[in-house]
Amino acid sequence: MEVVFAITSGVLYATGLYLMLRRRLAQIIIGIGLLSNGTNLLIFAAGGLTRSNPPVVSEATGQLQVPYADPVPQALILTAIVIGFGVIAFSLVLAHRVHQSLGTDDVDDIGTEARR
């Protein structure tokens, strides 16, 4: 399972970075989204994958069943997802404004248009 996660997150990093190097704003934003999701998967996988053993103390034994899923990476990812969501929403609005005021979504043109 770790292998699948590792490969998936690697692909997300690669495509995300590739898209961030493109010239169109929409592609850059999609790239940011993919990159942050790749990071989330990486944290999840690095924290260790344990299936169907929630970190809950069972009533019968009064102890945690080993091995249990580590809750911390999930909490970290949850926070990161929320932050990523806000950031993507903001970048979309910003890109929309750029398109509105400059009439282009090409990063190279933004520089030259703005200096005009």
Add this chain to the structure above:
Amino acid sequence: MTLVLPIVIPLLAAALLLVVPARAVLQRSVALTASAGQLIAGLALFRQVQVDGYLVLQVSDWAAPFGITLVADVLSSILVVAVGIVGVAVGASSFAGVDPRREAYGYHPLIQVLLMGVAGAFLTGDLFNLYVWFEVMLMASFVLMALHRTSEQIAAAFKYVTINLLASAVFLTGLGLLYGSAGTLNMADLAAIWPARNEPVLDLVLATLFLTAFGIKAGLFPLFFWLPASYPTPPAPIGALFAGLLTKVGVYALIRVFSLLFREGPPLPLQLLLWLSVATMIVGLVGALAQRDFRRVLAFNLVGHIGFTTIGLPLGTTAALAGSLLYIVHHILVITCLFFVAGVLLQLRRTTDLGRLGSLYRDHPGTAVLAMIPLFSLAGVPPLSGFVGKLAVVQGTFGAGAYGPGAAVLVVSLLTIVSMARLWDEAFWKPADAPPVSPRPAPLLLVPVAALGALILGMTVAAGPLFETTTRAAGQLLDPQGYIEAVLQSGLGRGE
């Protein structure tokens, strides 16, 4: 209690500012009061840390590696005071007038959120919380930068947003890998277990990831190019706020993480940081000499002098690190002040293009004298604070036996003098070509310049005690045992 105040005061102020009626005077007064409160809380924190050495708070009394930890050591408390000073200066400057559209769209609450994020980043004892504070600070800065919608500013804002998001993703990647291997992100806990774990490859990967992420935020060569593109565009108070504080958070994170985690780590990232600092100084100042705009010259000087603040860490001696820390304090005051000076020039002449400035000394001698303090202080003219800061850095570098970097520091100091002398000559001395349109400077706009100038002078007077304090801070950083004990033991025996 003192520990949460610098974070809670701006938070409450931001909430209050959203419900207070949108009357300019009212909004500005609340914002200024809150910043003054944050400064006072910072000073109280500073005093207490001077007595106790470390101040630790486990939020909700969750014991150390598991809960949210706030820690203040000497370095954090100095920087929180600096946040307060910059906050008050920015708050006071808003009385001189803010673009009404900006003010209607949350200018004051956003500044409070930004100040909260910076203070939080300086006080947190947990790496993931550091990431969250980074994001709090960045979101506020994104909106502040994009609020005003001239085309140039929007374009600058997009670059700023993209590069900072990339830096955050790199930081988060490092955090994920670190947690996967160490099983904790509490800084003190990490410092206790990480250096003893012999994992050279992972160490190298993590150090490089953190160096990249914080290097982007601090504006180190070769990751600084976004900074001169975006910092000169927003209006003076926002430029001053960003220039004074945001890059320093990156520098602080570098110092904190490397001194706690990689003090016995692979030498390569530290060597790299040393030469990157040198390259940052040289490229920044050479870049400054090529610029023809007051604010762009400042932005390149900002980048160049970041090198002074990071060079002490890789050298690893108390004197060198103390010199760099002293330089951080000086740099925050001076660069903030200079961006306010740029605002005054903009108000007087409607431009900061050096070709079209001039005659300011003849027309406004009072303003010119006030501007002279930060200009010559950055240049390092004795007896101003820049001289003290540079002397400490030079002594530290040579004392650590790093003659090459030490020579670079001296050469770059010379270049700074050239750069500042050029600004002085072009903006203030040279006769202006066109008959200048010169309204009188708004006195309120001069208040932050004068106040920060007074602090710069004060820093010279108090140079001795200040250097002793930063030496203490450097000692704490280089021997983290006290930090580890203070954090990990404060959780024990209090909860039950």
